[in-house]
Amino acid sequence: MRRILPDTNVLIDWLNQGRYGEILLAKGALKHMSSVVLLELEAGAFSLKDQRNVQQLAENFERAGRIVTPASADYSAGGRVLRQLQAKKGYNLSKAYSLVNDVLIALSARRIGATLLTQNARDFEAIAEMVPLSLVLV
Secondary structure, X not given: OEEEEEOHHHHHHHHHHOOOHHHHOOOXXXXXXXXXXXXXXXXXOOOHHHHHHHHHHHHHHHHOOOEEOOOHHHHHHXXXXXXXXXXXXXXXXXXXXXXXXXXXXXXXXXXHOEEEEEOOHHHHHHHHHHOOOOEEEO
């Protein structure tokens, strides 16, 4: 069965506008949530309604056993990917702070064999040039 792991921007648009429901609610694919995505969702949930929505979403993924947390090997590989992105693509980590999270999300999706769904073409396509990654831009 196909596995998918949505990026933060995809889940935000789904929660706020109902976008991507045809993908996120489709049968025939196992949906997973990155713990890094959960961190980003929690950080941006300022209203009580948003906090409840994020909590409910997290509880559903937790109950299903589908929250993916980066392993120590992901951090090690992530450091190498970040070094390559700086050297080959000119990234500046002090200006692209979310890139660390994106690398961890990508490596976690790769580790479980999931396709990563994102709107962030620039960063994730650059990451995919450094490590093979199943990526769908929405």
